[in-house]
Amino acid sequence: MYVFVINSGSSSLKYQLLDMDKRQAVASGVVERIGETMGRITHKKYPGQQNEAKTSMDMPFPDHRVAMDQAVALLVHPEHGVIASRDAIQAIGHRVVQGGETLVQSTRITPEVIAQIRANFQLSPLHNPANLVGIEAALELFPHAPQVAVFDTEFHQTMPPAAYLYPIPYHFYEEMRVRRYGFHGTSHRYVTREAARLMGxxxxxxxxxxxxxxxxxxxxxxxxxxxxxxxxxxxxxxxxxxxxxxxxxxxxxxxxxxxxxxxxxxxxxxxxxxxxxxxxxxxxxxxxxxxxxxxxxxxxxxxxxxxxxxxxxxxxxxxxxxxxxxxxxxxxxxxxxxxxxxxxxxxxxxxxxxxxxxxxxxxxxxxxxxxxxxxxxxxxxxxxxxxxxxxxxxxxxxxxxxxx
Structure with missing residues (x-):
């Protein structure tokens, strides 16, 4: 099963294609300077576990949809690609920075989920809008593939109130959800899982x-x-x-x-x-x-x-x-x-x-x-x-x- 992982920034797009049967990446890349006069895409494919083949191209990327389209074009390219067609991508996972208190676990993307991501813009004004741009571009380009939002804040949702609340007037939490959320959650969860496995x-x-x-x-x-x-x-x-x-x-x-x-x-x-x-x-x-x-x-x-x-x-x-x-x-x-x-x-x-x-x-x-x-x-x-x-x-x- 191929899963396409997307991390969309305000002017960048990072991506990785993973073969989940082998639990490893087969290709990855980054598009930089989206929206500027000239941008760059750097794409890598991994013919072997320890090897990589790299290619870079300078071209304008007026928006994230164009950037994503070019990334997929390289994934299916006869020389640089690793899959026969975009239909080989069976699922898409999106990094979303802030889930707030409404999106507390990874979830399949629906119009309701998109509305909740948008509602959390005030909690993450630099990241969530860019993440949503990537989601909307992917929904347009991959109508056949189910898409999932995975939140940086998710792993930290198990904190007790005594740890996540701030000692300021409580009504700020009630009115605007001012609290500790934590980030880097996917990293902390990954190494927690791996540490447990390694320690038996x-x-x-x-x-x-x-x-x-x-x-x-x-x-x-x-x-x-x-x-x-x-x-x-x-x-x-x-x-x-x-x-x-x-x-x-x-x-x-x-x-x-x-x-x-x-x-x-x-x-x-x-x-x-x-x-x-x-x-x-x-x-x-x-x-x-x-x-x-x-x-x-x-x-x-x-x-x-x-x-x-x-x-x-x-x-x-x-x-x-x-x-x-x-x-x-x-x-x-x-x-x-x-x-x-x-x-x-x-x-x-x-x-x-x-x-x-x-x-x-x-x-x-x-x-x-x-x-x-x-x-x-x-x-x-x-x-x-x-x-x-x-x-x-x-x-x-x-x-x-x-x-x-």
């Missing part, structure tokens, strides 16, 4: 702290396979220090800067989302550049790294109080999978908590799931490469099977 436990029996560390970062506390807390909140700005996002700060700093510097709301939004985090401290938001600068004696880079790790460790300590007896810590995403220095710093001097890293096992980048804990560690430590597209495809298949 049912998913509903594992207690984990999962760390999705990339340019955007979040952590989740998982008790018996269910999320009970997460670092991101109503928006992806809160929680950990990130590449360009501040994460948690004293909220009164916003009022102070607006008053003293004369910033308006849009300027403050840009500062906290695009000019803060690692970039705000040392001028760099790529962790590879930060390591290089720190090794060369750049004190700001060293400080940024210490701040980044320090906030992860604070949440790790907090989450130990809600997971129950911890089975494992799981690192994933760009930094989590590839940065052995960050992993070592996070786990350093935690022997009293039963967390002991194996330095040799931890060394280097991890392209496959790897246990990096010492034999003496009571808590297992795993690096598990995330696969959000596979998780979306699996959720899509599950929805369709349950609807039969």
């Amino acid at each position: 436990k049912p998913m509903d029996a594992v207690n984990l702290v999962t760390l999705h560390l990339g340019n955007g970062c979040s952590m989740a506390a998982v008790r018996q396979g269910r999320c009970v807390d997460t670092t991101m909140g109503m928006t992806p700005l809160s929680g950990l220090m990130m590449g360009t996002r501040s994460g948690d700060i004293d909220p009164a700093i916003v009022f102070f800067l607006m008053k003293e510097k004369g910033y308006n709301v849009d300027q403050m939004d840009a500062i906290l989302n695009k000019e803060s985090g690692l970039k705000g401290i040392c001028g760099k938001n790529d962790m590879r550049d930060i390591h290089e600068a720190a090794a060369a004696g750049d004190e700001r880079a060293r400080l940024a790294l210490e701040m980044f790790v320090g906030r992860i460790r604070k949440f790790l300590g907090a989450y130990l109080t809600v997971t129950g007896p911890l089975d494992a810590i799981v690192f994933t995403a760009g930094i989590g999978e590839n940065d052995d220095i960050v992993r070592r710093m996070v786990c350093q001097d935690l022997e009293h908590l039963g967390i002991v890293l194996d330095e040799a096992a931890n060394a280097g980048r991890k392209g496959a799931a790897t246990a990096v804990h010492a034999p003496t560690s009571r808590v297992q430590i795993w690096v598990i490469p995330t696969n959000e597209e596979l998780e979306i495809a699996q959720a899509t298949v599950a929805v369709l099977e349950n609807s039969l």
